[in-house]
Amino acid sequence: MYGFKRLMGHSFDNTLVETMQRTVGYRLERGPQNQVLVQVGANKLSLPEISARILRRIRGIASDYLKKPVNKAVVTVPAYFTDRQRQAVKEAGKLIDLDVVRIINEPTAAAIAYGAARQLKKAVIVYDLGGGTFDVSIIQIRDRVFEVKATGGDIFLGGIDFDNAMTRYVLDRFNAEHGIDLSRTPVAMQRIRDLAERTKCDLSTRETAAFNIPFITMTPKGGRSTLSSPSPESSSKSSRSSWWIERSTGWRWCSRFQAVARAN
Secondary structure, three states, X not given: OOOHHHHOOOEOOOHHHHHHHHHOOOOEEEOHHHEEXXXXXXXXXXXXHHHHHHHHHHHHHHXXXXXXXXXXXXXXXXXXXXXXXXXXXXXXXXXXXXXXXXXXXXXXXXHHHHHOOOOOEXXXXXXXXXXXXXXXXXXXXXXXXXXXXXXXXEXXXXXXXXXXXXXXXXXXXHXXXXXXOHHHOHHHHHHHHHHHHHHHHHOOOOOEEEOOEEXXXXXXXXXXXXXXXXXXXXXXXXXXXXXXXXXXXXHHHHHHHXXXXXXX
16 A cells, blocks of 8 residues: 555545546545545455554554553644545544544654754754655744744655656656557566666665566567666667666656745
C-alpha cells in the first residue's frame, strides 16, 4: 500500500480518485456512503481502517520502547490536509482506541523539532518532500511560539511520482526500440517499478545508474528480451542518455518545485 494518504477524507466521486487509480497499482472501489475502499488481497478496507493498522503498528513500537501502554498520541499530517481529512485521521485512532489529542502539520512538527529549547526568533521555510507529496511552509519562530505564515504544496510531487515518471520513461524507450508495450504485462511492470524505486535511491548518491532487467519479456519470435543499458564507457552520448538514468533528468521537476515555493 502506498500513496493512499492523498485520498483520506475524500468521497469516491472526487476527481482525485480517478487520478490516483491511474497512478497506483491497487484497486479502488466505491463503498457504503460513497467512501473509498481499497482492495487488499481478498479484503476491501476503508482508508481509516488502513490508517488504523498503521497507527496500531506504530503504537506497538512505542509501547515496546517505553515499556508501558500508549493510549494517547499526537499525529502529524501533510500541511494541505483539510478539516475533513484530519477528522478521518481521528476516526482511524478511534478504531484502535487511540486518543488522537492533537494533529500537527508535518512542516510545523519539523520546525518545532528544529527550534525547541533554542530560544530562536526568526522565520524559517520548511520543505517536506515525502513519498507522495511536496509541502512548503513558512513559519515564524519566537521562543516557544511557532506561527505558520503560509503553506502550500503539490500532492502529486513525491517519491511515488518520481518512480512513476522513471517507469514511464523506461516503458516509452523500450516500446520505441522493440515495439513491445511492457505495461500490458503485470509481472514485467512490477519488476520495472521495483527497479525504478531502487534506481531513484541510487541517484541520491550517484550521477548515473544503470537500468537492467534480464529476460523482461518474450519477443514475437519466441526469444527472450532483456531491458538493459549499455555502459557509459562503450556508449555514445545519445545511447547513454536513452538507457542510463542521469541525476540531471530529475531537474525536469524543478519548475514544479519552484512553482510551489513561489506560491508561498
